[in-house]
Amino acid sequence: MRILGIETSCDETAAAVVEDGTTILSSVVASQLDTHGKYGGVVPELASREHLRAIVPVVREALDSAKTCLGDLAAIAVTAGPGLAGALLVGITYAKALSFARGIPLIGINHIEGHIHAVLLEATREGRAIAYPAVALVASGGHTHLFEVREGFAYRLLGKTRDDAAGEAYDKVAKLLGFSYPGGPVIDRLAPLGNPHAVRFTPARMKGNPLDFSFSGLKTAVLRWVEGHDLAGEIERRRELLRSTPRPSVAQWMAVTPRRTLDLLASFQRTVIDELLRRAAAAAEKIGAETLIVSGGVASNSGLRAAAAEAGLPYAVLFPSPDLATDNAAMIAAAAFPRLMRRERDDFSLAAQANLPLA
Ligand code: KG4
Ligand code: ZN
Numbered sequence: 001m002r003i004l005g006i007e008t009s010c011d012e013t014a015a016a017v018v019e020d021g022t023t024i025l026s027s028v029v030a031s032q033l034d035t036h037g038k039y040g041g042v043v044p045e046l047a048s049r050e051h052l053r054a055i056v057p058v059v060r061e062a063l064d065s066a067k068t069c070l071g072d073l074a075a076i077a078v079t080a081g082p083g084l085a086g087a088l089l090v091g092i093t094y095a096k097a098l099s100f101a102r103g104i105p106l107i108g109i110n111h112i113e114g115h116i117h118a119v120l121l122e123a124t125r126e127g128r129a130i131a132y133p134a135v136a137l138v139a140s141g142g143h144t145h146l147f148e149v150r151e152g153f154a155y156r157l158l159g160k161t162r163d164d165a166a167g168e169a170y171d172k173v174a175k176l177l178g179f180s181y182p183g184g185p186v187i188d189r190l191a192p193l194g195n196p197h198a199v200r201f202t203p204a205r206m207k208g209n210p211l212d213f214s215f216s217g218l219k220t221a222v223l224r225w226v227e228g229h230d231l232a233g234e235i236e237r238r239r240e241l242l243r244s245t246p247r248p249s250v251a252q253w254m255a256v257t258p259r260r261t262l263d264l265l266a267s268f269q270r271t272v273i274d275e276l277l278r279r280a281a282a283a284a285e286k287i288g289a290e291t292l293i294v295s296g297g298v299a300s301n302s303g304l305r306a307a308a309a310e311a312g313l314p315y316a317v318l319f320p321s322p323d324l325a326t327d328n329a330a331m332i333a334a335a336a337f338p339r340l341m342r343r344e345r346d347d348f349s350l351a352a353q354a355n356l357p358l359a
Helices: 033-039 044-065 085-102 111-125 166-176 183-193 216-227 232-244 250-255 259-287 302-310 330-341
Strands: 002-007 012-019 023-031 073-081 106-110 134-139 144-150 154-160 291-295 316-318
Touching: 002 044, 002 085, 002 330, 012 044, 012 330, 023 044, 033 044, 044 085, 073 085, 073 111, 073 330, 085 106, 106 111, 106 330, 111 134, 111 144, 111 291, 111 316, 111 330, 134 259, 144 259, 154 259, 166 183, 166 216, 166 259, 183 250, 183 259, 183 302, 216 259, 232 250, 259 291, 259 302, 291 302
Parallel strands: 002 073, 073 106, 134 291, 291 316
Antiparallel strands: 002 012, 012 023, 134 144, 144 154
């Protein structure tokens, strides 16, 4: 059973063909980095325009490289939310058109459930059974959520960020310091070169739900540190580097980044990782989890992966491979497979839902 997945919730136009929920026959991701990079964040209007340009060739490439024609498809899965409304609409409209023209079942998928399925897909493919209940930590540029996951893909929200998402904190700190967008990958590569204990940031204390996150205080603390240390010169040198070299290497970044700034990045990253893992562990303890699933763009962070491995947690900890951690359409097709098996489908009233909850 082949499912075509389509994902346009943010700044990646993606399409994939996945067989039986586990075998990725193709996965095409067209990034809009060159469009948004110079603004240091995603510009919604530009995202919609770029999706419109890319959607037809990206879907065609996914079908071609999977040696699949529309007639072979058992379903078309498309991200219905959460995400940017205009961006979601491009994928949904195209999915509906294909579905209508060829009479192929349409299945709307929650983007966050997609991120969780990125991990389930790989585990199933490798023949590893997931022990439930599980806790899923989904951390990306748009969300930082903790869910309880039960057998049969039932979800319960345990906690979420009250302000910035973890990836958003990376992106904002990178922008503030003159690094490239998105901030996660560059900070991930530079943080190991600094001392993670050099700058002390106070962990966020949450009133109410202790499983909620907050990252805006940390971002402000980094801003205060920068203001107190006269970094204007080096920030300008990094911005200059970015103007002349769209994708600088680690060595090029290091040439314009003094030790104290590497220490700042290392300390920032350590704080984010501590916050994520501390609450994930508390959530796992609360529900007696047998498995911790970590997914979303931030799950590709090497420091987070190492810290989770070193923590010696008393349950399985599963990360997706890096390609499946960031936005892609294979995870959307995989999430649709159990729904297809249950004969669930959507009709043409399927709408873009910018704040679609997962419950
Ligand atoms: O899941 P994703 O591709 O898109 C959203 O749904 O938001 O996640 C993108 C986010 C960005 O904020 C990016 O900075 C962050 O994930 N990210 C990382 C890393 N790679 C991407 N954050 C930390 N370390 C990384 N290696
Ligand atoms: Zn995402």
